[in-house]
Every structure is written in structure tokens, then in C-alpha cells.
Amino acid sequence: MTTTMTQAPPLPYAALNGLMSDMTGDEKHQPSATSTLDVLWVLYDSILRVDPAHTADPTRDRFFLSKGHGPVSYYAVLAAKGFIPREWLPTVGRFDSRLGYHPDRNLVPGVEISSGSLGHGLPLAVGTALGLRAQRNPARVFVLVGDAELDEGSNHEAIAYAARARLDRLTVAVIDNTSSSHGWPGGIARRFETEGWTTATIDGRDHAQIAAAFEEPHDRTPHAVIARVEPKWSTR
């Protein structure tokens, strides 16, 4: 994608609801539609070393949105941070829009992977973390998955291997809105800890907790942040 775009001044967190309304037409948004919103905001606001003016910088941090569905929060954050023009938002889902219901890295500046089908982001991130390490590139890789997405077996190939390969520049955020049909007895963190990851289980709406969890040191192991939010079905 192009690396230079017309820069609008970044917008604050309070602007996100309005940006989402540009896409949904609704004034308010249910928690189930915004389960990823706060983690995405904290990542782009204070964790990721990314710059909308230099989206191809080889040393930029990588963020892979693996849970590609429900991208309204993602597009809102990308617009707030100046990666995409706000004018694109009302076009979401149209035939000629760059913004689909699942994002495409070849269409949207700042989007690092094309996602939608579940269980692809974390395995891709393992490869990117390996590739950056082989080049002595200090960039970090962050992946966002959902708790139900962990049902896909491909994730478990990646979880096991990432720890054995000591991918300490890899961080996974699991948005846990208790939507997995068969659940994770003993907790999601345990799946990662057994394989040798460090973990933090936090309130996925608390910005200070989210930032602190991402900043926890994890030497020689990958890191998993389990961000708990409102159960998906509680608003039914």
C-alpha cells in the first residue's frame, strides 16, 4: 500500500463511537459488537510502534487481527489513528469499498494480514516472528484472537511451536467473551502456560490493566494476554 497519505489529526477514544456509527448507522453499540474495541485502542494508542505515514517501515511492530469478523472496532481505531480516511467508513461492505466485513491487507493501509477464516492469524504471526528474528529485526508481533477462535486446531499447532521456538517478540491477545461453544475448563491462560508461555488475565475494558499486561516482560517466551469482556450472549 502507499506509505504517504493525507494526515488528519488523530482522534481521541471518545470519538470511536461516532466513527463506528459512520459504519453501522446506529447511535449506540452493544458490547458484543465492541468486544475488541478497548484492546485495539490501547494497542494503537500506547503499545504498537506504528506510523500511518510509514506503513511499510520494516522495523514497525506488526499487528495481526486474526479474528477478522466484526471489524467495525478495528476500522474505527485505524481511522482515529490516521491509517484510513474517515470518508471510507460509510462505504463498508459495498462492492467498490476497500473496507469489507473482513479486512484485506491488499486494500487497507496499515492492515497487516487479510483475515476472516478463523485460525490463521496466530500461525502466520509465528512465521513473521521467525522471519523478523532471522533478520535481527527488533519489531514485535501482536495477534488478536477470540476465545471461540481457539476452537480451531491450527491455533494449537502454533501455540505449542511458538513457545518451543522461544518467540519472545510474539504477544497474543485473546478476547474472551465466553463465546466458545464448548468452553475452556480451567481457563484459557492454562492452555498457553502448559506450553511455556507467560500469561496475564485482565479486564478487557480497563485501559490501564490492558497496557500493563502488554508491557509485562517475557524473556525467551511468547506472551498471552487474556482480556475478559462481557459474555457474548448476555444481551440476548
Next chain:
Amino acid sequence: MTALLARPTTMREQFVATTVELLDDDPRTAVVLADISTDAFADAAVRFPERVLNMGIREQLMVSAAGGLALAGLRPIVHSYAPFAVSRAYEQLKLDLSHQDVGAVVVSIGASHDSATSGRTHYAPEDVALFDTLPGWHVHVPAHVDEVDPLLREAVADGGRHYIRLTEHAVPRAPSALPARPRAVVVAVGPTIAAASQAVRGLDATVLPVTTVRPFPAQALRRAVFELDGGADVVLVEPYYAGTSAHEVAAALPDVRHRLLSLGVGRRDLRRYGTAAEHDAAHGIDAQGLRRSISAFVLGGQRMPDGE
């Protein structure tokens, strides 16, 4: 180093030797494995621990990690038995390489039924048909060991998406005699060239050997058809599912009234073991089987020439 080693005698040995040289020459080259051929890469894994990557028995991860490596600017080479690298990880080939629009070279062994005693789980007669559903992949089917090195080097240098289908049953190079008045073109893909050349002896058919089958060599086929002594009879011999390239022949000859006979591995699960040669015979793609089918197609009711 490699110069001190014995000259590779199999396609797999040549693949490993060339890959190790590429790892040495270009720090962007990486190899991703899933417990297959790890012994052959053991020395390389010590020399290049960050670029010879064994995922364990995790083929989905092998292909996805290749996509991630390519996103980070590396040039991944993925390697396993064909059923594990292609059909098992098809969704990863589709989404994590094609849809991301990043490059990789997939090098398989085992072909359609090299591991005949292992049974259907280790056969991959469907691999090229699966790649046919993924636009833009280059598909190479070498016949001879000495084709592997240049094919692999060009595929890695190209940067796109390439599939190289190796076989344990490489065939020796042999000159093919051109009939004076050819009446049919026999397109022989990869190692079928040996049986096809033997099969058409005395049949007035010209053999067109094909190594790179995607993109399909449409212009070469048209030239060969236009040189025929009347008619446009085409025989397609493929070492994977019969008819995999039939639509490519049709697309190459939209303006030519032609007949097509598609030969290759049959769709039915034979539930047999034995040897690859026995499977070739069962599918009618050994020299005798090809000769029967091709002569019936080309000569119609005419008597077969002496010799078979």
C-alpha cells in the same frame, strides 16, 4: 562443502543440495519442514538454525509459517510429502499464501503413488488439480534429476508462488525420434516422457515433453498441432489425475477442431499396495497401457504396427 559431496542421484538429494546452497547464498532463504527430510537438513539446521525451521508434525503451521516468513520479507521453501504439503494444508496454501499475496516455493516428494506400499493416505494424484484452483501458482513436474537444480533456483529467485513436484522415479534423458508425418501430438508431463516415448514408437505421433505445466505451454501445443499431417489429435499424458490439464488443452485450441484423449491416474481408490510401476500399469500409464490407448485413439481401426 557441497562440492565435496557425492553428486546427487535422486531428486530429493538434489533438492536438498541446491537448497543448502541457496541458504548459504541468500540470507532471505528459509526452509520450513514438518518432520519430513529433517535428517537430510540436519547439518544445514546447525549452520542456519534461524532459517531451517522444523515445525514438528504440523503441516498447517508449516504452510502458514511460510506465509508469515514471506510477510517478513523472507523467501520460504516448504517441503513435505505431497499429500501433507498440498491437500492437508490446502486452506493454508489458499489463504496464507495466495490470499495474502505472498510468495513461497512448495517442494513435494512422493508424487501420485511413489510410496505404493503406504497406501492411499500417502498418495497425491490430486495435488496438481488442487493447485489448479489457486490462480497464479506455477507448477513444475521435472522428469530428470538434473532439471531440479535450475527449476528450484529459478523458482526461488522469481519471488512468486511455485510448486515443484518431485518423484523418486526420475527417468533418464533419451533422444526422441520425430516421425516424418506426425498424425498426433502426445503431451507428456514430467516423468511420463519415458513411457510415452516408448509407447509411440512407430505410431506417427510426436511427443511434446512438458516440465512446467502451469502456466500451460499453450503456444508450444499450438505449434505442434499445426505441424501435424492433417487433423488435430491430442493425447495428454499426466502422472497425476487424468484430465487435470484437459481444460488447458481446450483453452489452447479454441479455434481448432480437435480430438483429445486424457490419460493419467484414475480417480478410483484402487486399495492396492505393491510398487509404483504396478500402479502405473493399473492406471494404464505404463508404456504398454499408453500404447494401447494411444494407438486405439490415433489409428482407430487400423492394425497396430509390429513390435508390441
